[in-house]
Amino acid sequence: QVTLKESGPVLVKPTQTLTLTCTFSGFSLSSGMRVSWIRQPPGKALEWLARIDWDDDKFYSTSLKTRLTISKDTSKNQVVLSMTNMDPVDTATFYCARTSNFHYYFDVWGRGTLVTVSS
């Protein structure tokens, strides 16, 4: 069974850096596999943030790329996202999701973690 689970702080202060970890099981980040981070402010649309591929290629949202860093630890089956200079407008549920077999749709999602930015 393929699962992904997001973990990290539930509350961060403005200007701080958010670090989230996606721990997955049931697959390895091997050939053709990719993991993305996606966020959703309360009551709003989904927004893709970043992606890391099995070969360590990395892609970022154009509007947020200066604030984002994505990395992977294949031995731990984890993907980590860092987002700098957090602001209250960044309050959102953050999801990690898998794409497989060289495709670009998200076939399995984590349950998401709500991160609130407030002083």
Next chain:
Amino acid sequence: SYVLTQPPSVSVAPGQAARITCGGDNIGSKSVHWYQQRPGQAPVLVVYDDGARPSGIPERFSGSNSGNTATLTINRVEAGDEADYFCQVGDYSTEQVFGGGTKLTVL
């Protein structure tokens, strides 16, 4: 960047067909994917590559894509289909883009 436009809401009576559109410049040349998100839950893939269904998704869900509009069709709508629906496109080197979402209400 590429923009996908969805109607904010669609309403349909039980047993009828619901059609949710996703507009984009020459979207017919792209592969479109659709997600269902029930309140408080993570999105679930319901249609990929314009019209294919993942395992476990009812045949009532189908998709089409041509010109500047992709469409998700849900036949014989049930109360349990009430949810937000999002379209998505993207490929290797471009950003993955989501539409603004459509709230499906079953009357």
